Amino acid sequence: MRVPPLRLIEHAIAHLRAQAGRDHALPISLLIVNVDRFKLVNDLCGHAAGDRLIEHIRDRCARSSRNLQVIHIGADEFACLLPVTAFDSGEGDRIADRIAERLLEAVGDPVSLGRHIVHPTASIGIATDRFGTLSPEELLRGASIALSHAKQAGGGTVQRFCPAMFADLSDRATLEDDLRGGLLRGELLPYYQPIVSLGSRKIARFEALVRWHHPHRGLLGPDQFLTIAEEAGLDDDLLFSMVRQACRNAGEWEGRLGLSINMTPRQVCDPTVALRLLRIVFASGMRPDRFTVEITEDAMMHNVVAAQETVSTLREAGIRIALDDFGTGYTSLSRICQLPLDMIKIDRSLIQSLDTDAGRKLVKVVVDLGQSLSMPVTAEGIETPRQARLLNEIGCTFGQGYLFGRAAPASLAARLAGAAPLAIAS
Structure with missing residues (x-):
């Protein structure tokens, strides 16, 4: 039985807090990585090839930063959790942004799938809990909204959640x-x-x-x-x-x-x-x-x-x-x-x-x-x-x-x- 994405993220955040020796208040960034046009890969190369592509991308995401915890939460989607202790100094957002750009580069390397060479791209939505006070559900909702904006921009881009995005969603x-x-x-x-x-x-x-x-x-x-x-x-x-x-x-x-x-x-x-x-x-x-x-x-x-x-x-x-x-x-x-x-x-x-x-x-x-x-x-x-x-x-x-x-x-x-x-x- 497939575990819901929210439950996976809840477990991952609890694990990170335990590693950091904190019961709560762990500043963290959640990056949702969605593979653009993944259905086209499945249609063109077959589902087995699509599964291999997902494995390649998960490995690449995991190697992009030793501080990143990568979870496969959907057919073409990953949650990347980044605990950041530098928010007080103003560096936290910049660190998450650099990680996101590194993820785009890692995903974009060509992959050989049988007779086809695939050049994948991804869209990324970022939400950050600077004070460790947001629930996993709130964090996931923010990152998902930001991801929607990245997809609407044509894919291959990174968007960071801001309150105005929620107003756009309501509109x-x-x-x-x-x-x-x-x-x-x-x-x-x-x-x-x-x-x-x-x-x-x-x-x-x-x-x-x-x-x-x-x-x-x-x-x-x-x-x-x-x-x-x-x-x-x-x-x-x-x-x-x-x-x-x-x-x-x-x-x-x-x-x-x-x-x-x-x-x-x-x-x-x-x-x-x-x-x-x-x-x-x-x-x-x-x-x-x-x-x-x-x-x-x-x-x-x-x-x-x-x-x-x-x-x-x-x-x-x-x-x-x-x-x-x-x-x-x-x-x-x-x-x-x-x-x-x-x-x-x-x-x-x-x-x-x-x-x-x-x-x-x-x-x-x-x-x-x-x-x-x-x-x-x-x-x-x-x-x-x-x-x-x-x-x-x-x-x-x-x-x-x-x-x-x-x-x-x-x-x-x-x-x-x-x-x-x-x-x-x-």
Whole structure:
């Protein structure tokens, strides 16, 4: 029977106090080390290899400091206890910070797992009991909250708990409750950003991007709530709500313009999501070839077999598939050639490099690749007329960005759909 993490930490703290000859009041730092993207290692290399990786990391953590007590408390998580007697001199926090940086370095050394070389990273949350007055539960809660902030920062980082983090956590819980109600009340709406033909400057389709009309916080962008929706298991409800509304709005557009919508990596790997999406599209009466699902490179790498199955199901029903944010993930050019895709979207980071000769050549390589595979290429993040002109000259088919318009409500998108080509200065 697995021992709960709190019980393990309680025993470890009691042991450290006994070693120090104290019944209480032992200043201590708790570092929670979480291996980033450990599930990907299990999926790619197998669970036995994942177990070996955990053993490697535990040994490395233990060797990083002779004063550190390391406990395996979860599949991909360790508790590292550091008794520190230097808090009165102001050195305690700096010692814990140095240990945390040493742990990141130790974890980051490559590990050979059969045919694969893995480059692991970790996120670390630190909580410190400077006066030995906190309970193990309070210490664990603080370190866990700090770890959550480290994970939200993208992984591979260290965060130290501070009281403001608890306020952030409370605010996040409130926002999650608001989100559940907002979905029922219809507060989350699709906004539409035009995607234009770079040759004619006519709108070819709109990408639906979610916006939340929060009753107290105002208009919120997806960066403020999408992660919460995914963690709370509300992302599917949000996707289906956006598809229903977007299909209904698209029925009002002149010229039968196309519609694009995004799926998360998890949704791309869930065949039930694709089937429900198809039912909504067909029930709306919208022709499936007007509908494009945009997926990222990470979605294809998360679970290649499941993602390919989902993509094939959608394409067989007539839905188009676009590879979004190309240039930011791990997809190789050879893998692009093997995927059942209809178009490629170049990430804005590559478009920003157009001012350099190397940047233009790189973008042209992607455009030429798309043309050779009969996949039209869309450039994202176009902000200047010069960028639009250069992209048109190298053969890029479509463009999207603030130069052509920001995401706008359905009423404005309907007006733009029937308007003349966009007038953009050269």
